[in-house]
Amino acid sequence: MSSTNEILPSQVTKATIITIGDELLIGQVIDTNSAWIAQQLNLIGIQVTKRLAVGDVWEEIWQAIDAEMTVADILILTGGLGPTADDITKPLLCEYFKGKLVRHQPTYEHLQVLFDSVLKRPFTERNQLQALVPDTCDVLLNQVGTAPGMFFKKQQTWLFSLPGVPFEMKWLMQHEVLPMIQREFVGKCIQHKTLLTAGVGESFLADMVSNYEQQLPQQIKMAYLPNFGMVRLRLTCSGTHEQEVNQQITAAFEQLKEIVAPYLVADQDISLQQAVANLLSQQGATLATAESCTGGYIAHLFTAMSGASHYFKGGVVSYSNEIKESLLHVHNQTIEKEGAVSEATVKEMVIGAIEQFGSTYAVAVSGIMGPDGGSENKPVGMAWIAVANQKMIRTKQLFNRFAREKNIQITANHAINMLRMLIVDNR
Amino acid sequence: MSSTNEILPSQVTKATIITIGDELLIGQVIDTNSAWIAQQLNLIGIQVTKRLAVGDVWEEIWQAIDAEMTVADILILTGGLGPTADDITKPLLCEYFKGKLVRHQPTYEHLQVLFDSVLKRPFTERNQLQALVPDTCDVLLNQVGTAPGMFFKKQQTWLFSLPGVPFEMKWLMQHEVLPMIQREFVGKCIQHKTLLTAGVGESFLADMVSNYEQQLPQQIKMAYLPNFGMVRLRLTCSGTHEQEVNQQITAAFEQLKEIVAPYLVADQDISLQQAVANLLSQQGATLATAESCTGGYIAHLFTAMSGASHYFKGGVVSYSNEIKESLLHVHNQTIEKEGAVSEATVKEMVIGAIEQFGSTYAVAVSGIMGPDGGSENKPVGMAWIAVANQKMIRTKQLFNRFAREKNIQITANHAINMLRMLIVDNR
Numbered sequence: 001m002s003s004t005n006e007i008l009p010s011q012v013t014k015a016t017i018i019t020i021g022d023e024l025l026i027g028q029v030i031d032t033n034s035a036w037i038a039q040q041l042n043l044i045g046i047q048v049t050k051r052l053a054v055g056d057v058w059e060e061i062w063q064a065i066d067a068e069m070t071v072a073d074i075l076i077l078t079g080g081l082g083p084t085a086d087d088i089t090k091p092l093l094c095e096y097f098k099g100k101l102v103r104h105q106p107t108y109e110h111l112q113v114l115f116d117s118v119l120k121r122p123f124t125e126r127n128q129l130q131a132l133v134p135d136t137c138d139v140l141l142n143q144v145g146t147a148p149g150m151f152f153k154k155q156q157t158w159l160f161s162l163p164g165v166p167f168e169m170k171w172l173m174q175h176e177v178l179p180m181i182q183r184e185f186v187g188k189c190i191q192h193k194t195l196l197t198a199g200v201g202e203s204f205l206a207d208m209v210s211n212y213e214q215q216l217p218q219q220i221k222m223a224y225l226p227n228f229g230m231v232r233l234r235l236t237c238s239g240t241h242e243q244e245v246n247q248q249i250t251a252a253f254e255q256l257k258e259i260v261a262p263y264l265v266a267d268q269d270i271s272l273q274q275a276v277a278n279l280l281s282q283q284g285a286t287l288a289t290a291e292s293c294t295g296g297y298i299a300h301l302f303t304a305m306s307g308a309s310h311y312f313k314g315g316v317v318s319y320s321n322e323i324k325e326s327l328l329h330v331h332n333q334t335i336e337k338e339g340a341v342s343e344a345t346v347k348e349m350v351i352g353a354i355e356q357f358g359s360t361y362a363v364a365v366s367g368i369m370g371p372d373g374g375s376e377n378k379p380v381g382m383a384w385i386a387v388a389n390q391k392m393i394r395t396k397q398l399f400n401r402f403a404r405e406k407n408i409q410i411t412a413n414h415a416i417n418m419l420r421m422l423i424v425d426n427r
Numbered sequence: 428m429s430s431t432n433e434i435l436p437s438q439v440t441k442a443t444i445i446t447i448g449d450e451l452l453i454g455q456v457i458d459t460n461s462a463w464i465a466q467q468l469n470l471i472g473i474q475v476t477k478r479l480a481v482g483d484v485w486e487e488i489w490q491a492i493d494a495e496m497t498v499a500d501i502l503i504l505t506g507g508l509g510p511t512a513d514d515i516t517k518p519l520l521c522e523y524f525k526g527k528l529v530r531h532q533p534t535y536e537h538l539q540v541l542f543d544s545v546l547k548r549p550f551t552e553r554n555q556l557q558a559l560v561p562d563t564c565d566v567l568l569n570q571v572g573t574a575p576g577m578f579f580k581k582q583q584t585w586l587f588s589l590p591g592v593p594f595e596m597k598w599l600m601q602h603e604v605l606p607m608i609q610r611e612f613v614g615k616c617i618q619h620k621t622l623l624t625a626g627v628g629e630s631f632l633a634d635m636v637s638n639y640e641q642q643l644p645q646q647i648k649m650a651y652l653p654n655f656g657m658v659r660l661r662l663t664c665s666g667t668h669e670q671e672v673n674q675q676i677t678a679a680f681e682q683l684k685e686i687v688a689p690y691l692v693a694d695q696d697i698s699l700q701q702a703v704a705n706l707l708s709q710q711g712a713t714l715a716t717a718e719s720c721t722g723g724y725i726a727h728l729f730t731a732m733s734g735a736s737h738y739f740k741g742g743v744v745s746y747s748n749e750i751k752e753s754l755l756h757v758h759n760q761t762i763e764k765e766g767a768v769s770e771a772t773v774k775e776m777v778i779g780a781i782e783q784f785g786s787t788y789a790v791a792v793s794g795i796m797g798p799d800g801g802s803e804n805k806p807v808g809m810a811w812i813a814v815a816n817q818k819m820i821r822t823k824q825l826f827n828r829f830a831r832e833k834n835i836q837i838t839a840n841h842a843i844n845m846l847r848m849l850i851v852d853n854r
Contacts, residue, residue: 023652024478025475026663027464027466028466028621028661028696030458030459034454039453039454047452049484053477054478056650060476083629084630084633085640119628121628126630126637146630167829194455203510204548221483222512222513225450225455232455234449269455294730295726295727295729295735296727296744297723297730299722303721303722303723303835304835307799308746312746313746316744317730317742317743317744319739319742326783327783356754
């Protein structure tokens with residue numbers, strides 16, 4: 001791009017992300033692509049000032065591109081590149097950038113190999129169309145899929161068009177788009193630091209840090225990101241010199257950590273379960289789960305993280321009472337007398353889990369997540385949690401009033417935070 | 428709104444969703460709100476033509492609102508209404524709609540009760556600020572949270588400002604916004620019908636339905652929504668008379684179902700696991716899971732659905748080999764000889780699960796999800812799946828090449844589809 005030298009260091013390079021597809025507008029698909037792209041651009045100091053979703057409608061896409069071409073330095077489009085009739089991004093870009101469709105030989109050959117040897121499916125005429133690209137673009141060869149990426153320039157502005165399949169989009173971003181942007185744009189330096197708190201409300205936290213916030217230098221901004229019982233605090237610092245920015249944000253972050261110390265879970269942007277995993281690894285301790293109402297969700301949260309096999313022994317999803325008895329050795333009379341959702345039952349569940357799995361710690365949950373199954377004494381949203389090691393059991397009763405899926409998530413978060421506090425106290 | 432009568436029945440009411448918050452632009456938070464809002468608006472025939480995310484920056488928000496006020500009939504804003512300094516939506520709307528901030532007494536009283544009796548936290552000055560609203564808006568009382576919703580009109584356009592907390596946003600949408608929109612706007616009628624296929628690629632499917640698609644009347648559009656081994660096909664039909672639209676889309680949908688019959692999982696927009704749940708309920712059959720590499724994710728997918736307790740007996744997350752032996756009765760020598768990730772092991776796991784849980788069907792999975800733990804013979808992404816009932820066991824080996832979380836999701840989907848086919852064949 002000829003204008004690179006015209007970008008002064010104090011100007012921030014601005015990017016807009018445009019996602020294309022009706023499914024994003026009728027809410028059938030949740031857009032995770034643009035969050036990921038924004039994250040990656042931010043890491044290299046490019047500021048995403050707008051994210052936009054439009055349907056598979058020629059005029060809407062055209063207008064969105066046309067408007068953003070005048071205000072953004074970089075446009076990233078995803079979607080609408082498939083082989084089917086509702087995918088119109090390629091012909092539209094061809095017309096917008098005044099080109100004509102020509103065959104891109106490397107893409108054609110890549111597709112031929114892909115269909116013949118990997119997919120072992122006929123390389124139909126429809127699939128061959130995927131090798132056509134506007135002659136006004138540079139092709140970004142998509143080595144992990146069928147639709148090629150495209151790169152267009154117009155005056156000062158760069159436009160990348162990428163497939164909407166997350167895996168292919170990410171591959172092209174990492175191998176083509178991000179390196180190109182990093183080479184060409186000298187952006188203003190932006191740094192973020194995030195900490196995680198649990199067990200404190202947003203407005204109470206706001207009062208705690210109010211004085212601190214007012215005294216922050218103007219280049220540092222603070223944001224509150226609440227999420228059911230947890231609040232993330234994020235500092236953002238911008239400047240022209242990386243080292244200076246780093247010093248400023250580090251000093252401010254250390255101060256903030258001290259202020260919120262009683263509720264601090266982690267001084268990184270990690271999940272609650274990652275914080276617990278770190279503590280377990282430090283202690284060389286292990287974990288087992290006994291889940292009724294959370295139905296395997298707690299086990300999933302841990303096993304979705306790489307390295308889980310080092311500390312996670314396993315779990316039982318004891319959805320029926322017989323399984324609570326046969327696999328976790330809960331006494332039949334406990335369930336008869338106190339009920340499956342009771343303090344006595346989760347206590348026996350957590351002890352049973354430690355015995356069965358031979359783990360250092362265990363967590364057990366039993367509750368009613370709804371929408372059905374509640375009663376006057378045990379309403380929907382009620383849950384009992386127990387956490388334990390060989391020496392100690394702690395229990396807690398929760399009342400939530402949300403939809404089933406949220407009740408499951410909140411109950412799981414609460415249980416994991418109780419586990420965290422038990423592990424911290426046994427350090 | 429004075430212009431209601433000017434909306435001709437053939438005009439579609441257009442809505443734009445604007446989500447506000449830096450966290451959406453740096454990718455820290457995935458935007459699920461706007462997908463949900465779009466879904467709800469679509470259900471009442473309002474077309475969302477654009478979704479937009481902007482940061483906590485005065486000019487950006489102002490420009491986005493100003494631009495959309497001229498093209499949309501309805502604007503829905505979420506976020507930026509909290510009690511903290513980075514929340515600027517309210518003062519901005521106050522200035523934009525030329526008002527001044529005044530206390531809204533019902534909100535003030537609601538907050539007082541909330542803090543005194545429910546939250547049992549001091550009703551601080553900062554929290555009292557939440558009761559201030561521009562005198563140019565109608566307040567939408569937020570009975571489930573602290574930040575009130577606001578409704579502004581300007582000429583032909585309606586603007587709603589809602590809190591970003593999903594639960595509060597949804598409550599206000601359902602109790603205030605959607606009823607208001609439904610009462611006032613006579614939209615064009617839009618209907619969607621979606622079916623789910625599994626085990627067939629998008630382009631192969633496209634060739635199957637190519638003739639059909641070309642012969643569709645112009646008011647019917649078809650979209651492909653691929654999602655790792657599954658493809659949803661969605662028909663959208665628009666018109667002015669509900670009955671006519673319904674007849675047309677129903678006829679086209681029946682035809683489509685016949686064409687894709689060999690791969691059809693469901694003729695509704697449901698998940699694969701919901702299809703399996705329906706089949707189990709029809710048969711009065713039950714299910715158990717034995718998961719190693721998917722770590723409870725399959726159990727979670729089933730138990731996240733209401734009514735799971737009717738057919739889901741439970742599961743074991745057998746992350747360590749000892750647990751495969753002690754809880755699922757896998758023979759020690761099988762693991763020694765064939766390894767934990769082998770056909771022999773998943774076969775014994777699935778039999779063990781049926782025995783332990785006394786279920787009609789079971790599914791077992793063992794694999795290497797990465798990023799570590801792979802070897803030449805058993806690379807990362809390799810997994811064995813077994814599904815069984817009392818009479819029959821089926822197994823399958825998978826090779827995936829994605830990141831851990833995607834490997835888990837795809838493996839789970841595959842396993843659930845195998846389970847579906849076994850249940851269908853035993854009907």
